[in-house]
Amino acid sequence: xxxxxxxxxxxxxxxxxxxxxxxxxxxxxxxxxxxxxxxxxxxxxxxxxxxxxxxxxxxxxxxxxxxxxxxxxxxxxxxxxxxxxxxxxxxxxxxxxxxxxxxxxxxxxxxxxxxxxxxxxxxxxxxxxxxxxxxxxxxxxxxxxxxxxxxxxxxxxxxxx
Numbered sequence: 001x002x003x004x005x006x007x008x009x010x011x012x013x014x015x016x017x018x019x020x021x022x023x024x025x026x027x028x029x030x031x032x033x034x035x036x037x038x039x040x041x042x043x044x045x046x047x048x049x050x051x052x053x054x055x056x057x058x059x060x061x062x063x064x065x066x067x068x069x070x071x072x073x074x075x076x077x078x079x080x081x082x083x084x085x086x087x088x089x090x091x092x093x094x095x096x097x098x099x100x101x102x103x104x105x106x107x108x109x110x111x112x113x114x115x116x117x118x119x120x121x122x123x124x125x126x127x128x129x130x131x132x133x134x135x136x137x138x139x140x141x142x143x144x145x146x147x148x149x150x151x152x153x154x155x156x157x158x159x160x161x
Contacts, residue, residue: 001158005150007110007143010129019051028060030070037074040120041083050125057116064095067116074118088126090119106152107144 003012014020023040025033033055040053061067071091078087092113097103130136147155 001155004158005143005146007146009133009139014050014052017050019048021047021051021053022056023053024056024058025060028057030060030073033057033060033070034073034077037118037120038077038081041078041081041087044087044120044122045083049122049128051122052125053120055118055120057118061116062094064093064097067091067093070116071118078120086123088121088123090121092117092119104152106147106150106155109147109155110140110143 002008003015006012021040021044023036025036027033027036037055040055044051044053057067057070061070071089074089078084078089092111093116094112094114095103096111096113097108098105098111101108133139135142150158
């Protein structure tokens with residue numbers, strides 16, 4: 001959906017160029033997930049500046065509040081490791097809900113995924129991509145518009161496909 005609907009106009013290029021790493025947590029514990037994230041951060045720092053990593057969490061963070069707690073710890077960990085200003089996290093969860101929205105609001109699907117995911121990006125690549133994009137600030141609004149035009153039925157149909 002992200003590539004097909006162009007929800008992230010940068011994702012397809014990164015994927016095509018082989019700069020996307022996917023790591024799946026085998027351990028649903030907080031220490032295990034944070035260790036995997038630390039390992040990925042160190043590996044990512046050694047890769048091409050446009051490289052990115054998806055840390056997929058299939059166990060242990062089904063509850064959205066538990067996931068948000070992990071996200072806060074993950075951001076603190078990156079800072080402790082010296083990656084503040086170099087790495088940033090984007091977050092995705094099956095029950096993602098923006099503050100002030102109804103749980104079933106289709107806009108929440110811009111940050112929903114089959115599993116909880118911590119998407120680690122290199123800030124230099126994000127800055128470069130944003131500067132090259134004609135309307136980077138408008139991407140979230142455009143994504144919401146895309147999903148609202150599809151409607152919940154359209155989103156669910158895509159997921160079944």
